[in-house]
Amino acid sequence: xxxxIKTDRLTKRFGDFTATNEITFxxxxxxxxxxxxxxxxxxxxxxxxxxxxSIPSSGTATVAGFxxxxxxxxxxxxxxxxxxxxxxxxxxxxQENIRFFGGIYGLSNREIKTKSEDLLEQLExxxxxxxxxxxxxxxxxxxxxxxxxxxxxPKIVFLDEPTGGVDPVTRRQFWDLIYEAxxxxxxxxVTTHYMDEAEYCNRISIMVDGKIEALDTPANLKSQFKAxxxxxxxxxxxxxxxxxx
Amino acid sequence: MEQFINFVKKEFAHVWRDKKTLxxxxxxxxxxxxxxxxxxxxxxxxxxxxxxxQAKDQASQQISSRIxxxxxxxxxxxxxxxxQMEAAFKKGKIKMAIVxxxxxxxxxxxxxxxxxxxxxxASDPNTASMLTNYVSSIIQDYQNSIDKAAAxxxxxxxxxxxxxxxxxxxxxxxxxxxxxxxxMLVCVMMTAISIVKEKETGTMEILLVSPFSPLLVxxxxxxxxxxxxxxxxxxxxxxxxxxxxxxxxxxxxLLFVESTLFIITCLSxxxxxxxxxxxQQMAMLIxxxxxxxxxxLFSGFMFPIENMPYPLQLISNLVPAKWxxxxxxxxxxxxxxxxxxxxxxxxLGGITxxxxxxxxxxxxxxxx
Amino acid sequence: xxxxxxxEVNELRKTYGKEQLVAVDDVSFHVNKGELFGLIxxxxxxxxxxxxxxxxxxxxEKGTAKIDGYDVVADYKQIRKTIGYMPGRFSLYPDLxxxxxxxxxxxxxxTTIAQNYHLIEDIYVQIQPFKNRRAGKLSGGMKQKLALCCxxxxxPTVLFLDEPTTGVDPVSRKEFWExxxxxxxxxxxxxxxxxxxDEATLCDRIALIxxxxxxxxxxPQNMIQQYPEQLYAIKADQMYELIKALRKYPEVMDCYxxxxxxxxxxxGSFEDNKLKTYLKAEGLTQIEIKPVPPTIEDYFIKLLKx
Numbered sequence: 060x061x062x063x064i065k066t067d068r069l070t071k072r073f074g075d076f077t078a079t080n081e082i083t084f085x086x087x088x089x090x091x092x093x094x095x096x097x098x099x100x101x102x103x104x105x106x107x108x109x110x111x112x113s114i115p116s117s118g119t120a121t122v123a124g125f126x127x128x129x130x131x132x133x134x135x136x137x138x139x140x141x142x143x144x145x146x147x148x149x150x151x152x153x154q155e156n157i158r159f160f161g162g163i164y165g166l167s168n169r170e171i172k173t174k175s176e177d178l179l180e181q182l183e184x185x186x187x188x189x190x191x192x193x194x195x196x197x198x199x200x201x202x203x204x205x206x207x208x209x210x211x212x213p214k215i216v217f218l219d220e221p222t223g224g225v226d227p228v229t230r231r232q233f234w235d236l237i238y239e240a241x242x243x244x245x246x247x248x249v250t251t252h253y254m255d256e257a258e259y260c261n262r263i264s265i266m267v268d269g270k271i272e273a274l275d276t277p278a279n280l281k282s283q284f285k286a287x288x289x290x291x292x293x294x295x296x297x298x299x300x301x302x303x304x
Numbered sequence: 305m306e307q308f309i310n311f312v313k314k315e316f317a318h319v320w321r322d323k324k325t326l327x328x329x330x331x332x333x334x335x336x337x338x339x340x341x342x343x344x345x346x347x348x349x350x351x352x353x354x355x356x357x358q359a360k361d362q363a364s365q366q367i368s369s370r371i372x373x374x375x376x377x378x379x380x381x382x383x384x385x386x387x388q389m390e391a392a393f394k395k396g397k398i399k400m401a402i403v404x405x406x407x408x409x410x411x412x413x414x415x416x417x418x419x420x421x422x423x424x425x426a427s428d429p430n431t432a433s434m435l436t437n438y439v440s441s442i443i444q445d446y447q448n449s450i451d452k453a454a455a456x457x458x459x460x461x462x463x464x465x466x467x468x469x470x471x472x473x474x475x476x477x478x479x480x481x482x483x484x485x486x487x488m489l490v491c492v493m494m495t496a497i498s499i500v501k502e503k504e505t506g507t508m509e510i511l512l513v514s515p516f517s518p519l520l521v522x523x524x525x526x527x528x529x530x531x532x533x534x535x536x537x538x539x540x541x542x543x544x545x546x547x548x549x550x551x552x553x554x555x556x557x558l559l560f561v562e563s564t565l566f567i568i569t570c571l572s573x574x575x576x577x578x579x580x581x582x583x584q585q586m587a588m589l590i591x592x593x594x595x596x597x598x599x600x601l602f603s604g605f606m607f608p609i610e611n612m613p614y615p616l617q618l619i620s621n622l623v624p625a626k627w628x629x630x631x632x633x634x635x636x637x638x639x640x641x642x643x644x645x646x647x648x649x650x651x652l653g654g655i656t657x658x659x660x661x662x663x664x665x666x667x668x669x670x671x672x
Numbered sequence: 673x674x675x676x677x678x679x680e681v682n683e684l685r686k687t688y689g690k691e692q693l694v695a696v697d698d699v700s701f702h703v704n705k706g707e708l709f710g711l712i713x714x715x716x717x718x719x720x721x722x723x724x725x726x727x728x729x730x731x732x733e734k735g736t737a738k739i740d741g742y743d744v745v746a747d748y749k750q751i752r753k754t755i756g757y758m759p760g761r762f763s764l765y766p767d768l769x770x771x772x773x774x775x776x777x778x779x780x781x782x783t784t785i786a787q788n789y790h791l792i793e794d795i796y797v798q799i800q801p802f803k804n805r806r807a808g809k810l811s812g813g814m815k816q817k818l819a820l821c822c823x824x825x826x827x828p829t830v831l832f833l834d835e836p837t838t839g840v841d842p843v844s845r846k847e848f849w850e851x852x853x854x855x856x857x858x859x860x861x862x863x864x865x866x867x868x869x870d871e872a873t874l875c876d877r878i879a880l881i882x883x884x885x886x887x888x889x890x891x892p893q894n895m896i897q898q899y900p901e902q903l904y905a906i907k908a909d910q911m912y913e914l915i916k917a918l919r920k921y922p923e924v925m926d927c928y929x930x931x932x933x934x935x936x937x938x939x940g941s942f943e944d945n946k947l948k949t950y951l952k953a954e955g956l957t958q959i960e961i962k963p964v965p966p967t968i969e970d971y972f973i974k975l976l977k978x
Contacts, residue, residue, distance in 0.1 A: 097841040098812040194691075196883075197716045224715030224838060224867045226882060227969050228976045231928045238912035253868075254842060255931040259911060277932060288931065290842060297843045310779040314768065321767045506763030510822070513727045515753040516780045669748075671729040 061088040062121075063215050063246040064109060069118035069127075071104050078104040080269035081118060086215075086262075091237060091247040093257050096266030097297040102250055103219070105266070109248070110217055111135050123214040136164070139208035139245075142219035146204035149193035153184055156192055157207060164211035178206050198229030205236055215246040222251060234259055254290040263289075265296050272296050307516060311524035318498065319528055329490060329532060333540045336482045337548070350378045350610070351435055353400040356389060359408035363418070367446050371402065376438045393425055393467060394638060396630075400424045400435045417459040426466035427637040431608065436464050468638055479544045480632035481605030484566070484625040486540065487533050488599045491567055493591035495529050495574030500587045503578075509671065518669045526571045533567045534560070553639030559632065562649065566628040569656040573624075576663035599625040627652040678830050678861035679703035679726065683735035686721050695721040697884035698735065703830075703863055703877075708856050710875035711865040712968070718884035719865040720760055723834045726863070727757045740829055753781075756828030756860075758819050760835045766808025770799055770818055773807050774825060781826030791858060792821045795851055813844035820851065824860075831855070833864040837871065849874050869969035880972050887975040892968055899966040899974065901925070904942070905933035908956040917954040921947065928973065935970060 064086040071079040079101040086092045096102045107113040109122050111131030120127045123137040147156045157178065161171035179185045182202055192200060201221055209216050218237075222230045234256070241247050249260065257263050257277060264274040273280055273296060277289055286292045319326065355368050372379050380398060392398045403421035405411075412418040422439055424432040440462050447460050499522065502508040511521050537560065544550040552559065573595060581587045600606055602620035609620050620626050627648045634640040634648075642649070679702060686696040696718045703709040711719050724730040726737055728748035737744045739751045764773045774796075778785050789796075795817050802810070807818060816836060823831060833852075837845040849871060852862060864875070872878045873892045880887045880895075888895060908914040915934050918927040927936045944961055951959050 097843055098839075197714065220839075226714030226717075226867075226976065227869060227973050228928075229714070231973075234929060235912075235915075242912070252839070252841060255929075258932040259929055293842050294846065297841060307779050307782060310776060314765070314772070314776050317772065318765070318767055505766070506759045506761045507765060509724075509727075509729060509759045510757060510763055510777070511780065512729055513752055513755065513757040514777075514780045515749070515782060670731060671724060 062086065063088050063090075064092075064120070064122050064248065066109075066120035067118055069105070069108060069120045070116050071101075071108060071113065072116040077269050079108070079115075082266070082269075082271045083118075084264055084271060084274055086246055086248060088214075088246055089241055089244045090262065091241050091249065091260045093260030093263035094248060094250045094266070095257060095263055095293060096250075100266040100297075101269040102266055106217055106219060106248075106250070109134075110138060110140060137214045139211070139213040139216035140219075141204050141208040141216065141221055143201075143221060143223045146200060147192045147207065150191060152189050152191055153179070153195070153203060154188045156203070157210065160207045161210050166211055174210055178210065182206060196229075198225045198233070201225055202229070202233055202236060205233065205240075209240050209245055212243075213245065215248060216240065218247065218249040220250055220252065222253060222256065230256075254288065254293055257289040257293070265293060267296055267299065308520055308524055311516075311520070312527045315498070315525055315528040319532065325494070329494070330536070330539070332489065333482065333486045333536050334543065336486060337479070337540065337543050351376060351399040351431065352380050352397060353377050353402065353435070354380045354389065354392060354398050356401060356403045358406045359404040361407075361409035363409040363412050363450075364404040367404075367420075367443060368402075370442050370446060371439065374438065374442060376435070389423075393423075394640060394644060396425075398425070399428075399431060400439070402439060412458055412460065416456055417461065420460060420462045422462050422464045424464070424466055425468060427468045427633055428608075429466075432466055436462075436466075440464070478605060479540065479548070479550060480629050480636060481603060483537060483540050483563070483632055484603055484605070484628050485596075485599055486536050487563070487567055487628075488570055488595055488625060489591075490533050490536060491529050491570030492574040492577065492595045493588060494532075495526055495571050496577040496581070496587040496591055497584050498529075499525055499575065499578035500581055500584050503582055504584060512669065512671070518667060519664060522575055522664070522667060526575065529571060529574075530564070530567050533570075534563065537563045550636075552636050554635035554641065558642060559635050562628070562631050562635065562645070562652075565649065565652055565656065566624065566631075569624045569628075569652060569659060572656060572659035572663050576659060576666070579663055579666050579668070598623050602626055603629045605629050621651075622655075624652055624655050627655075676705075677702045677738075678705045678707070678740060679709075679863060680738040681722075681726070681735070682737065684722065684725060684732050684737055685734040686718075686725060686730065687733060694884050696725070696732075699881075699884070699886050700735075701879050701886060701889055703861060705861055706856065706859050708852060708862045708864070708874075708876045710872055710878040711863065711881055712867075712869060712872045712878050712972070713865075713881035714867050716883075717881045719881060720834055721884075722881075723757075723759075723832055723863075723865065727755060727832055728752060754829050756823040756826065756831045758823040758831075758833045758836055760838065762815055762819065764807045764815065764819055764822060767806060769804050769806050770810070771803040773818060774821055777822040778825045783826045785825065788825055788827045791827055791855075792824050794854055795824075796821050812840055813847065816840060816844065816848060817851075820848075824855070828860065830861045830863065833862065835865050835867065837866055837868060845871070869967070869972055872968040878968070880968075880975060882976060888971075895968060895971050896966055899971055901937040902942075903964050903966045903970060904936045904938070905930070905960075905962050905964040906936050906947075906951075907933050907958070907960040908951060909958045910956060913954070914951070914956055917951055917956065921950060923947075926974075926977065930970070933964075935964070935966075 062085045067083050068081040069079060070077065070081050082105060094102055108115050108127055109120065111127060111134035114128060122134045125133040127134065151159065154175065157175040158171055161174065179188055184203065187195065205221060222233055225233065237247055251257065260277065262274065262276050264271045275283065280292050284292045284295050286295065355371065357364050357368060371377055389401050401423045405419060408418050420443060422436055424436050426432040443460050443462055447458055451457050512518060541552060545552065577587055577590050581590060602623040603625040609617055631645045631648050634645050681699060681701050683698045683700055684696055685698050687694050699722060711722065713719055721730065725732045726739060726744060728744050728751050731745060739755060742750045744751060768776065774785055799814050799817050807815065810818065837848055856862060875892065877889065877891050879889045906914065911929060915927060915929060918924050918934060918936055923938045923940065923942060925937045925939045927934055947961065948959050
C-alpha cells in the first residue's frame with residue numbers, strides 16, 4: 060500500500076502547551092481522509108505541520124514522500140490547499156485567479172490555458188470567466204477554489220472546512236468534485252463540522268485534546284461506539300474534551 | 305451618568321491593558337523631545353525687521369540702505385521709541401531690530417569707533433542667529449569700504465542682544481512643536497483607532513442596538529485620551545523644565561487650558577476619521593498622512609511659514625497645530641498672557657467647533 | 673403599544689452597491705410571542721441583512737417591520753431598549769474579563785447583573801469559574817455562552833441570535849440549543865438564524881431562505897409532511913459509484929448523498945428487486961434499500977432544485 064501521509068508520534072508544543080500530542084496515522088493514496096475534532100483539539104496545528112508551514116517539536120512525518128522537517132519546499136510543491144477563509148482573490152476575475160494560481164505552481168501557459176478551459180467547462184462557469192470572484196455566490200467560489208487547488212494535480216489536497224455555510228445542494232456538488240479528484244488518485248485530507256460529511260470519507264480520525272482518540276472507517280467507528288450516527292460517535296468522544304480554542 | 309462613568313472605566317481598561325500602545329503613548333514624547341534636541345537649520349528670506357535710526361546721519365543711512373538692499377531683510381515702517389519696538393516684537397511682527405544711537409556718524413568720525421545695537425527674537429534661535437550673522441557681515445562690509453579711504457581704521461561694534469532666549473536654546477522652539485505633534489498623534493490616531501476597533505470586532509453593533517446614546521459612546525471613548533494627553537503635556541513640560549533647563553515663562557494654568565482646547569480639536573478630528581473609515585489600518589493611514597504630515601509641514605516649527613509660497617501660507621492657516629504652536633510659544637517662551645493670544649485661541653476654538661459639529665453630525669446611528 | 677406578534681415583517685427589501693445586488697427580496701413573515709423561530713439558509717442568503725434591519729442597524733429600502741408593535745425605523749429608540757442582539761461574529765471585548773464584559777453590557781442597558789441574574793444563571797454558572805479570565809482567551813463554546821449572557825442581561829423581550837453556532841463544533845452546538853430551549857420557557861421570543869439544517873427541527877417554526885427569498889415558512893413537522901414523494905435511503909460499499917449508478921437509472925428522479933446513505937426519490941413505481949439487480953450489475957455490493965422519512969435538509973434540497 061502506498062502511503063501519501065505517514066506520521067509517527069508527531070508532536071507540536073507551544074511553550075508548555077502541547078497542541079498536538081504524539082499523533083500517529085497513515086493516509087493511503089486516493090483515500091478521502093476526514094480529520095475531525097472539536098474546536099481547539101489541535102487539528103489546525105497538525106494540518107500546518109503536514110503542509111510544511113510549521114516545524115514539529117518531535118516525532119516524524121512524511122507527506123507525499125517528503126520529510127516535514129527538511130523538505131518543506133518539496134512538500135509545498137506537491138500539495139494543494141484550500142480553506143474556508145483564504146481561498147481566492149476576490150478582486151480578480153475567475154480567469155485571472157486560475158492563471159495566477161496555475162502560475163505559482165509552475166504550470167506552463169499552455170497547460171494553464173487548456174486546464175482552465177476544462178475547468179470552466181466542468182464547473183459551468185464559462186460565462187462567468189471574466190467576472191470578479193467577489194460577484195459569485197459562496198458555493199461557486201468554494202467549488203472554483205477547490206478546482207484551483209487541484210489544478211496542478213497535487214498528490215494530496217488539504218481542505219480546511221471547505222463547505223462551511225454552503226447550501227445543501229452546493230455542498231453535495233462540492234463532494235462530487237472531491238469524489239472525482241479522489242478517483243483520479245488525488246488524496247483528500249478534509250476537516251468539517253458537518254457530521255453527515257464525515258460519512259462520505261473512507262476513513263476518519265477524531266482528535267480530542269491534542270490526541271487522536273479514534274481512527275477507522277465510519278461504519279467501524281459506529282459499531283465500535285455502538286452509535287447509530289457519526290454525530291453520536293463524535294459527541295461521545297468530544298464531550299469529555301477539556302480544552303477548546 | 306453611571307452608565308457614562310462605567311463606559312469611561314472600560315475605555316481606561318482597554319488602554320491600560322494594551323501595554324505596547326501604552327509604552328508608545330508615554331515613550332513618544334520623551335523620544336521626540338530627545339530627537340528634536342538637534343535643532344534644524346533653515347535659510348531665512350525676507351524677514352521683517354525694523355531700523356530705529358536715532359542718528360539719521362550719513363553713516364547710519366548708508367548702512368540702512370545696504371541692509372534694505374539685502375534679500376534677507378524686509379524693513380518695516382520705522383518706529384522711534386523702545387515701547388513701540390517691544391510691542392512689535394511681542395506681536396511677532398518683527399524678527400529683529402537695529403538701533404543706531406544718536407550721533408552715530410560723529411562717533412565714528414571723531415572717535416573712530418561707534419556702536420550699533422542689534423536685537424533679535426531668539427524664541428526661534430536658528431532664525432535669530434542667522435539674521436544677526438547676516439547683519440554683522442553687512443556692517444563689516446561697510447566698515448571695510450570706508451576703511452580703504454582712511455589712514456586709521458574705523459571700528460563699528462555691533463552689540464547683539466538675543467531677546468526671550470538669550471542662550472539661543474533650540475529647545476525653545478521645538479518643545480511647543482513636539483507638544484503639538486504628540487497631542488496630534490495621541491488624540492487623532494488613538495481615538496480614531498479605538499472607535500474603528502469597535503466596528504471591526506462587532507461590538508459597535510451591540511452598542512448601537514442598546515439604549516445608550518450613540519453620542520455618548522463617542523464622547524466616552526474620547527475622555528480617556530483627553531486625560532492621557534494632559535498627562536503627556538505635563539510630562540513634556542517637566543522634561544523641558546528639568547532636563548532641558550527651559551522654564552515656562554507664562555502661566556502654566558493658561559498653558560493647560562489652551563492645551564485642552566487643542567486636545568479637543570484633535571479628538572474631534574479623530575472622531576471624524578473614525579466615522580469615515582471601517583478598518584484600523586485605514587484609520588491609521590489617514591491619521592498619519594492627513595494629520596501628522598500637515599502638522600510637521602505647516603505648524604511652522606520645522607519649516608518657517610514665512611518662507612513658503614503664498615498659497616501654502618494660506619493653507620497653513622487651516623492647520624490647527626499652527627495656531628497651537630503660536631500659542632504655546634507665546635506662553636512658554638515669551639511669557640505672554642491671554643490678551644496676547646486671544647486671537648489665536650479664537651481661531652483654534654472656531655476650527656474645533658466646526659470639526660466637532662461635522663464629526664458628530666456625520667456619526668451614524670445605524671450601520672449604513 | 674401592544675401587538676399580537678413579537679416580530680412582524682412586511683415585504684422587506686434591501687439591495688447593496690451600485691449593481692443593486694438584492695440581499696433581501698420582499699421578505700414577509702411574523703413571529704408569535706414566546707416563539708423560537710429559525711431563519712434557515714446558507715451563507716449569503718440574506719439572513720444577516722434581515723437581522724440588521726430588524727435590530728434597527730440598517731434602514732430597509734422598502735417594506736416595514738415591527739418589533740413588539742414598534743416600527744424599526746420610526747421607533748428605533750424604543751426597540752433598542754427592549755431587544756437583545758448577538759451578532760454573527762464574536763463581539764465582546766477580548767481584553768476585558770468575563771465579569772467585566774457582562775457588567776459593562778449590563779450598565780449600557782441601564783441595569784445590573786444582580787437584577788436579572790435569574791435569567792442567565794443557568795448559563796453563567798458554567799463560565800463563572802473563569803470570570804477573571806479575559807474574553808479573548810476563552811474557548812469558542814465559552815465565548816458563545818458569555819455572548820448569550822451579555823445579550824440577555826437586560827431581560828429583552830425579543831432575542832436576536834445571528835448564526836450563533838457557525839463554526840462551532842457539534843458538541844458545543846448541542847449545548848447551545850439546550851440553553852435556547854430553557855430560555856424559551858422564560859417567555860422570551862427568539863429569532864435565530866443558522867446554516868445547519870439539522871438545527872431546524874429544534875425551532876417551533878422555521879423559514880427556509882435562499883438568495884434573499886423565503887422559500888417556505890412552517891413548523892418543521894409540517895414541512896416534513898409536505899414532502900411530496902416517498903424517500904428511500906440506499907447504501908452500498910462505494911458511495912460515489914452508487915450515486916453515479918443511481919443517476920443513470922431511468923426511474924430515479926433525484927439522488928444525492930446523505931450521510932452514509934444516498935437519498936433517492938423515484939418517478940412513479942419503484943421495484944426494490946429490479947433496482948438491486950441493476951446495482952449489482954454495476955459492480956456494487958452490500959446493497960441496502962429502505963424507505964426513510966424526509967428531513968428538513970431533504971425538503972430544502974427539493975425546494976432549491978425546483
